[in-house]
Amino acid sequence: MSADGGGGRPGVPIAVDVVIAAPAESVWAELERIEDHVEWMHDAVAIRFTSEQRRGVGTEFLCDTKVGPFRLTDEMFVAGWEQGVGITVAHRGVVTGEGRFRLVPLGRSATRLSWEEELVFPWWMGAAVGAWFARPVLAFIWRRNLAALKQRIESGACLRPV
Numbered sequence: 001m002s003a004d005g006g007g008g009r010p011g012v013p014i015a016v017d018v019v020i021a022a023p024a025e026s027v028w029a030e031l032e033r034i035e036d037h038v039e040w041m042h043d044a045v046a047i048r049f050t051s052e053q054r055r056g057v058g059t060e061f062l063c064d065t066k067v068g069p070f071r072l073t074d075e076m077f078v079a080g081w082e083q084g085v086g087i088t089v090a091h092r093g094v095v096t097g098e099g100r101f102r103l104v105p106l107g108r109s110a111t112r113l114s115w116e117e118e119l120v121f122p123w124w125m126g127a128a129v130g131a132w133f134a135r136p137v138l139a140f141i142w143r144r145n146l147a148a149l150k151q152r153i154e155s156g157a158c159l160r161p162v
Contacts, residue, residue, distance in 0.1 A: 011097045011118035014139050018146040019112050022153050024105040027113055028084045030153055031101055034061065040148040043067050043141050056081045067141065096120045113149070115142055 020027050030036065032055060038044045043065050051060040059078040065071065072094050079098070080088030086102040097119035104112040121134065151157075 011120045012135055013116065013118045014135055014142065015114065015116045016139055016142045016146060017112055017114040018143075018150050019106065019110055020150045020153055021110050023108055024084060024103045024111045026153060027103055027111045030149065031087065031103070031113070034059065034078075037063075040152050041145045042148065043145070045071075067137065091119065094122055113146060115146060117142075 034054060035047055035049070038047055045064040045066050047061050047063050049059070049061045051058060053059050057078055057080065059081075061076050063074040063076055065074050074091055074095065075093035077090045077092055078087060079090045080086065080100070084103070086100060088098060088100045091097045091099065097117060099115070099117040099119075102114045102116075104114070106112055117138070119134075119138075
């Protein structure tokens, strides 16, 4: 993954994953519902679609994000969509870069969900230094988010037909 935000600066990579005791189809059924990501992403306050579509390549949305005292609206564009396998999102706002969710079936009753991001922070957020400090904080928050998604799926809180 390469994310220089168009400014020639390398992105800061962050990767987390979780094993969910559910088939990949069930995990995908929840993951593909971008509008519900605020239900399990603690840093996502609201999602507003700016495109007609809500699934697939070309989907565009704004995500109001809050990390501690910091708030921003992340402009996102779905750049990749492999049905049942993964989603790639390009960040186009203040923070630029690329993120990817990828599902790997572990037999019929478990799935590894990985979340990788490579983000570029603007100069006024400390650029590379700010990103270096943000990396462990964001990794912690995203691990917590995946734990919440795992709990949501394994508890049946999001029961959807597959």
